Amino acid sequence: MTTLVTHPESLSLPEEEHGTSGLLKWITSTDHKVIGKSYTITAFVFFLIAGCMAMLIRTQLASPDNTFVSQHVYNELFTMHGSIMMYLFAGPFAFGGLANFIVPLQVGAPDMAFPRLNALSYWLYLGGGIIMLSGFLTTSGAADFGWVAYAPLSNSINTPGAGPDMWIVALILTGFSAIFTGVNICATVFYLRAPGLTMFRMPIFTWNMMVTGILILIAFPVLTSALVMLWCDRHIGSHIFTVSGGGVPVLWQNLFWFFGHPEVYILALPYFGAVTDILAVFSRKPVFGYRGMVFCTIAIAALSTSVWAHHMFTTGTVLLPFFSIMSYLIAVPTGIKFFNWIGTMWRGSITFTTPMLFAVGFLIVFLFGGVTGIFLASPPVDFAMHDTFFVVAHFHEVLFGTAVFGGFAGLTYWFPKYTGWMLNDKIGKVSFWLMFIGFWVTFMPQYLLGEKGMPRRIAEYLPSTGWATLNRISTGGAYLLFLSVFVMLVAFGESWLKRKERPAGDNPWDAHTLEWATSSPPPHHNFYWIPPVRSERPVWDHNHPDHPTVKEHAREVRELVGVGAGTGARGGLAEELPPSSAGGTSAPSGDGHGPVSGNGHDPTGESK
Amino acid sequence: MRVEGQVLLVIAAFFGVVALVYWFWSGETSGTALLTGTCLLGTLPGGYYFWWSRRMKPRASDDPSAKREDGEGVVGTFPSSSIWPFVLGVSAALVALALVFGFWTAIVGFVGATTAVLGIIRESRRGGVV
Ligand code: HEM
Numbered sequence: 248m249t250t251l252v253t254h255p256e257s258l259s260l261p262e263e264e265h266g267t268s269g270l271l272k273w274i275t276s277t278d279h280k281v282i283g284k285s286y287t288i289t290a291f292v293f294f295l296i297a298g299c300m301a302m303l304i305r306t307q308l309a310s311p312d313n314t315f316v317s318q319h320v321y322n323e324l325f326t327m328h329g330s331i332m333m334y335l336f337a338g339p340f341a342f343g344g345l346a347n348f349i350v351p352l353q354v355g356a357p358d359m360a361f362p363r364l365n366a367l368s369y370w371l372y373l374g375g376g377i378i379m380l381s382g383f384l385t386t387s388g389a390a391d392f393g394w395v396a397y398a399p400l401s402n403s404i405n406t407p408g409a410g411p412d413m414w415i416v417a418l419i420l421t422g423f424s425a426i427f428t429g430v431n432i433c434a435t436v437f438y439l440r441a442p443g444l445t446m447f448r449m450p451i452f453t454w455n456m457m458v459t460g461i462l463i464l465i466a467f468p469v470l471t472s473a474l475v476m477l478w479c480d481r482h483i484g485s486h487i488f489t490v491s492g493g494g495v496p497v498l499w500q501n502l503f504w505f506f507g508h509p510e511v512y513i514l515a516l517p518y519f520g521a522v523t524d525i526l527a528v529f530s531r532k533p534v535f536g537y538r539g540m541v542f543c544t545i546a547i548a549a550l551s552t553s554v555w556a557h558h559m560f561t562t563g564t565v566l567l568p569f570f571s572i573m574s575y576l577i578a579v580p581t582g583i584k585f586f587n588w589i590g591t592m593w594r595g596s597i598t599f600t601t602p603m604l605f606a607v608g609f610l611i612v613f614l615f616g617g618v619t620g621i622f623l624a625s626p627p628v629d630f631a632m633h634d635t636f637f638v639v640a641h642f643h644e645v646l647f648g649t650a651v652f653g654g655f656a657g658l659t660y661w662f663p664k665y666t667g668w669m670l671n672d673k674i675g676k677v678s679f680w681l682m683f684i685g686f687w688v689t690f691m692p693q694y695l696l697g698e699k700g701m702p703r704r705i706a707e708y709l710p711s712t713g714w715a716t717l718n719r720i721s722t723g724g725a726y727l728l729f730l731s732v733f734v735m736l737v738a739f740g741e742s743w744l745k746r747k748e749r750p751a752g753d754n755p756w757d758a759h760t761l762e763w764a765t766s767s768p769p770p771h772h773n774f775y776w777i778p779p780v781r782s783e784r785p786v787w788d789h790n791h792p793d794h795p796t797v798k799e800h801a802r803e804v805r806e807l808v809g810v811g812a813g814t815g816a817r818g819g820l821a822e823e824l825p826p827s828s829a830g831g832t833s834a835p836s837g838d839g840h841g842p843v844s845g846n847g848h849d850p851t852g853e854s855k
Numbered sequence: 856m857r858v859e860g861q862v863l864l865v866i867a868a869f870f871g872v873v874a875l876v877y878w879f880w881s882g883e884t885s886g887t888a889l890l891t892g893t894c895l896l897g898t899l900p901g902g903y904y905f906w907w908s909r910r911m912k913p914r915a916s917d918d919p920s921a922k923r924e925d926g927e928g929v930v931g932t933f934p935s936s937s938i939w940p941f942v943l944g945v946s947a948a949l950v951a952l953a954l955v956f957g958f959w960t961a962i963v964g965f966v967g968a969t970t971a972v973l974g975i976i977r978e979s980r981r982g983g984v985v
């Protein structure tokens with residue numbers, strides 16, 4: 248059935264649908280919040296699965312000449328670990344999970360622009376994910392050509408069998424899913440923003456998601472078509488990537504990395520956005536250099552699409568100076584972002600809640616990954632380091648920093664909005680510290696291993712190589728990471744058990760942006776009421792009419808809504824309820840006219 | 856609408872320049888083709904938005920001093936539930952499996968997909984304003 252949504256201002260109380268059972272309701276739902284939650288949970292489960300594979304990989308590498316898993320299984324493990332992390336966790340967790348749930352709320356929209364397309368994205372993603380994993384059930388095992396499926400290793404002679412084919416068609420499905428989501432996010436941002444919410448007042452998270460959407464539209468079709476070509480090579484005898492039939496194997500690398508490098512930023516930009524919002528909220532300051540942030544995001548996206556062949560330096564077929572220079576250039580906007588993140592925290596009154604800790608953890612970890620990336624952008628260094636564990640350490644600092652530290656920051660920050668209750672802050676912090684320590688213990692030794700020449704993608708090494716000690720340390724760190732994720736699951740579980748005691752209220756963090764103007768979780772079609780938008784922090788402006796940064800808008804805001812000193816605003820909010828900050832008076836949520844506030848609960852989520 | 860158009864046009868311009876530089880410096884075809892495609896991806900929708908932005912009156916969401924009442928009226932139609940995306944998704948997965956295991960799942964898949972597409976079209980008609 249179809250509902251006609253008019254502007255929230257005149258939205259009547261939504262009718263809850265009755266009569267459909269739980270499962271059917273889930274299957275037929277086109278509500279972005281339901282789909283966003285499904286995506287988040289599914290992606291998290293994939294993260295756990297791929298994480299367990301990482302534990303097996305690290306266990307195998309813990310000692311020389313180990314026979315814990317066979318060479319063949321090892322190949323399957325790192326391939327599926329990488330593929331699941333990249334295609335099924337990090338991306339979908341960001342643009343399917345967080346963005347799906349949050350972007351419509353941040354722009355004040357009732358849903359995504361194309362709700363049914365959104366649902367289709369989810370089903371394609373789930374189907375693709377299941378197919379990819381089912382490769383393990385086939386007789387020849389899952390795909391084992393690495394997450395990049397280089398030709399000619401990926402042709403039907405070198406890697407025959409159903410597993411690799413399932414990997415290919417699974418990625419075609421999830422590729423379409425991502426493309427549809429990209430279209431949906433862009434359309435939502437372009438067409439469904441609330442009155443007054445101009446482009447340069449959008450929260451940085453929404454900006455970054457929009458740019459990510461564009462980047463998806465640039466990158467994913469290339470991957471999808473390359474996969475179709477690969478399928479044709481394997482099955483109908485085309486020779487696009489095989490020398491024997493006149494094809495060009497390196498073409499695969501060009502196509503793959505034209506997707507692959509932007510993909511890294513498709514995984515990073517959403518988390519940059521989430522972290523930016525989080526740093527601002529917990530420093531109680533606006534984002535420093537808002538416009539600069541936006542321009543840097545666009546610059547990063549554009550540059551990231553012209554550096555693909557820095558993954559191909561050693562092929563000897565690429566224009567080294569061009570790709571090297573372009574790669575260095577990315578450091579500039581990224582550096583400016585770091586400057587702005589620090590500027591946002593500078594002299595703020597910072598509270599170190601769980602999301603804030605993860606956000607700061609992201610800054611530190613990503614900085615290291617970025618800096619070693621600059622090393623690798625230099626061809627002579629890359630010639631030495633290519634395909635060693637130095638690279639493995641580098642890309643895990645980038646990817647783990649964004650998708651896991653940034654992802655957990657976003658997840659814990661929006662957890663109250665998702666669920667309606669607070670996460671246990673103490674357990675969350677324990678998880679953070681375990682992860683932060685575990686992270687360095689796992690990946691710093693890998694830099695050294697790379698320098699000692701240990702290649703990646705090897706299942707066994709000789710005792711005489713002298714790699715054993717560092718590998719053992721790294722494996723210990725990996726177990727610590729496993730523990731940290733387990734602790735986070737405990738935090739979720741504990742919070743669920745105690746959910747009655749820790750209701751979140753509308754705006755537990757005293758946050759800035761529109762998603763906090765509605766109840767937690769938001770009602771069907773999201774808003775009964777939207778505060779006037781006069782800056783990039785509408786909810787904060789509304790709750791803190793006397794704050795200095797609101798001064799410039801103060802007169803205007805007062806005229807429009809009648810908050811602050813009651814300058815004769817007839818029937819304005821001021822006369823009905825005094826504005827309050829979080830932790831102040833409890834506002835009756837849901838009546839549609841209370842100031843947006845917490846429920847008297849302290850922002851850390853510990854019950855008093 | 857103007858800023859949206861400009862963002863896309865900036866991207867188009869950037870890739871136009873990069874494609875030219877890349878072509879004359881490297882002479883490599885696949886990368887040049889991809890960069891040119893990216894330039895077009897910015898040009899077409901960007902140009903369209905920009906063209907429109909000069910012909911339409913600013914929307915409430917483009918107006919920095921819009922009042923809340925300015926946005927009143929119909930935002931759009933939003934289906935609140937539909938079985939067809941699920942059917943379409945499962946059908947697509949069946950078609951995909953046929954690419955691995957042989958043809959029979961594709962038959963079920965195509966039937967399912969056709970039904971789903973028809974279903975979505977019917978749903979939209981019934982919904983009225985789209
Ligand atoms: C949970 C902690 C993690 C551990 C302990 C871990 C460990 C490893 C190790 C040891 C390898 C190298 C295997 C080899 O080359 O022999 C690897 C490969 C890889 N990992 Fe992770 N990883 C973790 C998390 C992640 C995350 C979060 C991502 C991405 C979001 C990721 C993406 C990848 C990719 C893309 C590869 C390359 C696979 C290939 O060579 O084809 N990993 N991981």
Ligand SMILES: [Cu+2]
Nearest residue numbers: 508555557558
């Ligand atoms: Cu790259």
